[in-house]
Amino acid sequence: MRYDCVIIGGGLSGLTCGIRLAETGASVAVISTGMSALHFSSGSIDLFGYNGEGRTVYRPFEFLDEFVGSNPRHPYALCGARQVREALFYFRGQLDLEGIELYNNDESNHFHVTTLGTLKPTFFSQRSVFNEKIRLAFEKKSMIAALNFEGYRDFYPELAVINLRRNVLFRNIEIITGKIVYPDYGDPQRNPFEYRSVDIARIFDTERYLEELAVQIRNAASGAAFAAMPAFLGISNFKRHHKLLQELTGLLIYEIPTLPPSILGMRIDNALKSRFASLGGVYIAGDTVTGGSISGERLESVVTENGGGSALSAGSFVLATGSFFSGGLVSEFSRVREPVLDLKVYSDAERSRWYAPEFFPRRGHPFLEYGVETDERLNPKTGDGRRVKNLYCTGALLPYYNPIKEGSGGGVAVSTGYRAAELILEGNS
C-alpha cells in the first residue's frame, strides 16, 4: 500500500495531524497500537500552565511570545507562537464539527478541578468543566454539591472537597457532599461496586434513565447551584444529555476527572477518530510499526507486526508514538532508545539522573524531558547521524519540555501535530 502520508501513533498529536492532512484530500493512514494517552487525561487541553518557578501562568499566549525566544529547543519554539495559536483554534473547530464544544476564557487560562480538589490552569475545557455560565455562577459564590454514586470506587468527593474548601478561590463558597444510587441498570450478574466510569457513562448515554437521575441529583444537591459529579456523564450523547440534565435539574452540572479511563478524554478521542474517518482517513487499530527502510535521507516504507511482511510506503511519515508510557521511547538498564527506527535520542547516560529522589519533586522528573531530537522542521536523525527529511516527529515523543511540570502536554501534542501537517503540505506545494 502507498499513502501520501503514514502517521505512526493514533493519539492526540497523530490524529490532529491526520485530520489536517486528510482535509486537503491527501490519502492518510494512522497506525495505532492501542488506547491513547487521552484515555488517562483530564480531557482539558493545557497550553501552558506553570512558568519555570512553578507559578501559574495566567495569559499563556502572552507568556509564549517571550518564552519561545529564550527556549529555542522547546516544541512550542519549533512551531512558533503564532502557529501554536493557529493549531489550537483549528483543533477546536474540528472538535466542534463532531459535537464536542471546547471553551476558553478569552486569552486567559481558566482552572479545572482535579480528582483531589486541586486546581489546574488549562486553556480549553469541555462545557461541563468551563463556560460562561459556570464562570458567572462561581463568581456569585453559588453553593456547590459534590455528588457521587453510592459505592463508586473511582471517586471520593470527601478527598476533593477538603482541598477545595482550603483554596482561597473557594472562600465563602458552601460545598456539600451527597450520594445518589444507580438506576435499575445492566446485567444483574455484574457487581455495581466494580463499575468503572465507562459503565456509568453508558447509563447517562441512555435517555430513559435521565429523569430518574435528575430527580435524585436535584434532591441530593439540596439547593446548590452546581452539582459537581465525577466525569462519567456519557460519551456518545453527552452534548444533548448534559443539556437535558441541566434543564431537568435546574442545576449547572460540572464534571471532575476520575481514575482512568477518562470519559472526558474518550469524548475527544472518539470525536477525533470520527472526524478523521469522515475525511476519508484510514485508521489501522491494534497494529504496531516495528521498523522501516531508510534510503538516503528518506524513509521509504514501514513494516508492522500484523502486516505479514508487506510494507506501507508513503511520501512522508509522522512519528507520534508518545513517550515511554505509550512505547514511543524505550529505556534499558543504561540507555534510552527510540524503538522503531533507532533515532537519535536526548537523554542522560547516567540512570541515576533520570529521576528525582522524591516521587513528587518540586523540579519534576528529568525522564519526562527525554525524547527524539529533531531540527526546527521536526526532522530527526538516525543513530548514525543521517537526517530523515520526510519523517516528522510530534507530541510526547519530543524532548526539551516537561508536560506535567509546565502543564503543556495537550498543547504540544496538538500544535506539533498541526505543525508537521503544515510542513508536509508546504513541501508538497
Add this chain to the structure above:
Amino acid sequence: MRRIETEAIVIGGGATGAGTLRDLSLRGVRAVLIEKSDIASGTTGRNHGLLHSGARYAVNDLESARECISENRILKKIARHCIEDTGGLFVTLPEDDPSYHGKLIEHCRYAGIRCEEIGVREALRMEPNLNPEILSALRVPDGTIDPFRLTSANVLDAQERGASVFTHTEVEEILRDGDRAAGVRCRDRLTGEKIEIYAGIIVNASGVWGQRLSASAGIELRMFPSKGSMLIIDYRINNIVVNRCRVPSDGDIIVPGDTVSLIGTTSKKVDYDRIDEITVDDDEIATLLESGEKLIPSVSRARVLRAYCGVRPLIAVSGEMDGREISRGIVLIDHEKRDAVGGLITIAGGKLMTYRLMAEMAADLACAKLKAGKKCRTHRTPLPGSERRVDQARSVKFFTGIPNSVVGSTLYRHGHRIRNILHREKRNYGLICECEMVTEGEIEYALKKLNVRDIVDLRRRTRIGMGPCQGQLCAYRAAGLFVKYDSATSDESNKMLVDFLEERWKGIKPVLWGDALREVEFGYWIYQGLFGLGDVRFEEEAEKR
C-alpha cells in the same frame, strides 16, 4: 500523659516481638507491644520469605540447620495459612564445585533434614523454567512463608487473648527505678501522644535497633548490621524454591511468593548509623540478575518490580567489641546478670525461621522472672487463620455467587478467618485492588481488626498495591475507604496517599528502566498530572504523619 500498667512490655513488632507477645498471652501473662513503625516493617518484612528446611545452613552451621528443620515442621502445623509447602531444590550448575552436592546430602542427614537426590529430568519436570544445563538436583522440604501474614496472625491472636498493641509508637526512654528497668516512655508518632507504660518485665525484641534502645538504659549492646538485598520479579516464574547448590553466596535463591518471585540475596556490611537509610546499589542489582538468570534463564526477560533490602541483626555475644564473636544464632540476654539492670531482657540474632523458638526462650525467661505464667503452648496452638485446614473447593461452594478468584485469594491470605471477612453482599466482595484481588470487605476487616493506621500498613496486611501495577489505581481507592470507614480524616487520607506513593517509589527507583519506568510515568501522570497530589497542602495535624 497516658499511664498504663501491665505485666510485660515487648518492644518491637517484628516476628520475634509479635511471637513473644503471643507466647506471653497464651501463658496468661498480660502484655503490651510497642512498635515504632508498623508490624513486620523492619527486618522481618525484608527478606525473601523462604521457609527454610535448614539445608542452606547444614554444611556450615549444623545447629542453625537443626533449629530450622524443627521449626519448619512446627510452622507447617501452626501457621499453615502463611505457608506454601512448595518444596525446594538445590541445583548444581556446570561452574559449581560438584563435591558440594555430596557434602550437602551428608550434612542434611546429620541435621535430620530429608534430602533426596532426583534426576535432572525429574527436576526440570517439577520446575520447567529451571536452567536445563544443571548437573544435578536435590529435593528438600523448603517452602515459602509470608512474614507479614505470620506476624499479623501472632499479633491478632495475642490481641484476642487480651494483649494491647501500639504501632507507630516509639520508645523514647527506658525508665529506670534504681537498678531496675521499670517501664518505658513512648510517643505516638502519628498523634504525638505521650504514653508511659510500667511492667514487671521488659523484653527488648527490637532487633538491630536494640543497640540504640539499650543505650537509653545505659546498657551497651553491639550490633553488626549486614545488608541483604532482593529483587521482586513481576510474575511467579517458579513454583518451587530454587537454591544453588554451593557454599552460600550472593543471588543463590529464587523464591515464589503469592503472584511474584523473589531473587535473593546479597550481603554487605553497613555502618550502624546508616541502618535506616540503606538502599539497593546498582552492583547488587547486576549481581542478583546475573545469578538469578543462571538458575532460571527467563529472569532475563522478566520485569523487575522493585528492589528492597533488609538489615540482618547480627549481635556480639559477650560484649566483645572487635566482632570476632559475632553470632548468627539466637542470643538471649538477661541484663540483670550481664549488666546488673533488672527487669530487662534482650532477645536477638536468629532468623525469621526461628522466631517462635526465640519467643519461647524470651517468654520462658520473662515468666521465670515474673514468677507467673504457664508453660509454652505456641508449638501446638494454631495461629488465627490456621485453626482448621480449609478446603478451597468447599469454601468456593460455601461462598457461591462470589467469584472463585476472590474466594481463593481471601482464603490464601487469611485462611480460616475468611468467614470473618467475606460475605455475599456485593459491596463486601467488590474488588479494590485487581492485581491481588483485594476486596472492600477485606480492607474493612483489616482497618477494623489488624492495627492498620495508613495505606502502607494496609499493604502489609492485604497485599494491596503489591502486584504488577504497584498500586496505580487501588492506592487512591484505599485512601477513599479510610474515610468511608472512619479510619482517617480526608486530610490524613490524602497525606497517606503521598506517603504510600513515596514509599513505593523507594523500591522502584533502583530498578527504574523498561516497564518499571513506563509504569512510573503512568503513575506520575495520574497522581500528579491528573490529581495534582504533589500540590496538596496539608493541615498541621496531617503533616505530622
